[in-house]
Amino acid sequence: MSSRLRLWVLAVGGLGVAVLFVLACSDLPAFGGLWHPYGDRAVHAALARHTANTVSSVNFDQRAFDTLGEESILFGSVVGTVVLLRQTRDEDRQPPEPATVAPPVRRYALIALPVTLLIGLYVIAHGQLSPGGGFQGGVVVATSLHLLYIAVDYRALERIRPVGLYEVADAAGEAAYLLVGVAALVTGAAFLTNFLPYGTFNTLSSGGTVPLLNAAIGVEVACGVVVLLARFLDQAVEIESGDGDGSGDGDGNGNGNDEAEAGT
């Protein structure tokens, strides 16, 4: 398909979507209005189950089964990235050179590292009480480890980051979520039902299974992001394409150009 024809198809499709979307919007409840039936019921259910953060209650209690699917997408993406970015036969691994870092950068990154790590763990642990939770806290924890890459260099990061262990922990986080769901089955309730005592409102132990599922997600997200970043950093810093690619390069270019010319 020529690029001109493609643009026409896009314009027709885009106009169709735009017309339908505007028609649909004109029938939506007005922006900022008071009509939120699902929201009102979710708030009611969260308070009945002693979970102060309604968003966490929706994610880890009322819609816990959906969160399992979402977590599986995350897990699948991490596995897919690990498979796609592995070292191939014609690539060599070069140990990176030690880098020099400006002293102020090193100082502030080293100070920020433990603070960020603590904030991340706090956000995970207080997911059922205050804004945040396993998803957000996990990303903060994973980011804090990479401050070492900024502060010192890649080899220092590698020393605190055995990727194999993080891959295992990533899978363990996913498994822990499933096991909490299966534990509900053992007590006679449905899969992923909140079966623990709800506890006192607005304390760390409130919410029943919400803090447990939150922690499982926190472990999985933190380890998943560390593994993802490790694979991308490997590609950028360590893996060099070998000689085998040199000859393939010429062939690839030639074929690609021929095809492109034939197509136009």
Next chain:
Amino acid sequence: MSVLPYLIAGWLFLIGCYGMATSRNLIHAVGCLSVCQSSTYVLLLAVGYRDDGTAPVFSDITPGSRPVVDPVVQALTLTDIVIGATVTALLLSLVIQIAKRHRTVDPDELSELRG
């Protein structure tokens, strides 16, 4: 105009689609997909907004004392962001592999199958 936030979400989606269709670079196309995805965040949060509403977190406000925004769509947006980030990572790793095998990131030049 009370439907403006919804229309902005639609505009973001279409502009992302336009970018993906006219892209000459796969990394650019992945970025455009992220723009499409952010339109869904805007749409969800616009649906859940309530005038004078605050965050649906009751650790420091008394339940029932203030209106809160819709927590269901906030949870959906959270879901969306996590999936968006990891799927973008997966797509970018695909682009890295394509760049290695074919020595190009222009989608128009990728017209053949190779092992």
